[in-house]
Amino acid sequence: MKVAEYIAEKIKDLPKGYVFSYSDIIKQPENKDAAIKALNRMVSAKKLAKLGKGKYYKVEETVFGKLEPDLYQVVKDLLESNGNVTGYLTGYSIYNKLGLTTQVSNTIQIGKNDIRYPFKRGRYTIAFVKQKNTITKDNIPLLQILDAIRYIKKIPDASPRSSFERLLSLVAALPRADQKKMAGLLLKYPASTRALAGAMLEILGNIELAENLRDTLNPVTVYKIPGIGDSIANAKDWNIQ
Numbered sequence: 662m663k664v665a666e667y668i669a670e671k672i673k674d675l676p677k678g679y680v681f682s683y684s685d686i687i688k689q690p691e692n693k694d695a696a697i698k699a700l701n702r703m704v705s706a707k708k709l710a711k712l713g714k715g716k717y718y719k720v721e722e723t724v725f726g727k728l729e730p731d732l733y734q735v736v737k738d739l740l741e742s743n744g745n746v747t748g749y750l751t752g753y754s755i756y757n758k759l760g761l762t763t764q765v766s767n768t769i770q771i772g773k774n775d776i777r778y779p780f781k782r783g784r785y786t787i788a789f790v791k792q793k794n795t796i797t798k799d800n801i802p803l804l805q806i807l808d809a810i811r812y813i814k815k816i817p818d819a820s821p822r823s824s825f826e827r828l829l830s831l832v833a834a835l836p837r838a839d840q841k842k843m844a845g846l847l848l849k850y851p852a853s854t855r856a857l858a859g860a861m862l863e864i865l866g867n868i869e870l871a872e873n874l875r876d877t878l879n880p881v882t883v884y885k886i887p888g889i890g891d892s893i894a895n896a897k898d899w900n901i902q
Contacts, residue, residue, distance in 0.1 A: 664692050665699040672709070677721035680712055680734040713782035732769055735785060739771055748773040749801040751790055751808045756816050759831065761809060761824055764817045772796065772804060793849040803843045806831055810861075811854040814886060821888035825857075832861050844870040848877065853884040860899045875899070 664687065671686050683696040700717055703709040710720045710727075712735065721728040732754055733740070740748045752770030756762045768786045774796065776789035792804060809816065809828055816824050832840065840862065847855050859874035883900045890902040 664695040668699045677719045678730045680718045680730050682715045746796055746798055751805050755805050761816050761827055762819045794846050810858050822892045829861050833865050856884050856899045860895050
């Protein structure tokens, strides 16, 4: 069977919106050039769409037009490697999902232990946020919340006060075991993040975890978060202004 025929047959089994590269279809290095030419011909024939360099997907047509792949598909090669988690969606990529903003950004931010320079993929800019904690499937939801607390002043189309209230409700919904795990993860976050999260835990009545976080802070350092200092009762206790 010719390479082009083999590729066409393999692609039939792929779901729409699934992003792949030639190496996912053809394993023999000697067939690389033929595979890329075959895939690009399918793009020209509108049987496939191209997301970016070396990335293709089957388009899903709806009454509202063509659907793009979801964000996970766009960046999945940056989130996992050989079955191991290496990154997670965060920042602009997750604020909407967490109910912090209604805006949808063309920038996809990814939390990783080892970061790289931003780059373009299709219409998206892929940017990276340094994560000092070990990333696991279980702690990703907690890291996403903590990242939002860390960058609370940068959440688009939202005030720090409204973001604080939403984040407080998200932390309140966590089981106590997850709040404890979150407090452990906070030790590798900036002091301002520990202070704001500590204030949240204190408001929620988790005094022991709040005091543990307070012990990690310099008692004379002031954390300037406009809109928070004058809107929560215990802001002064955490040197938040």
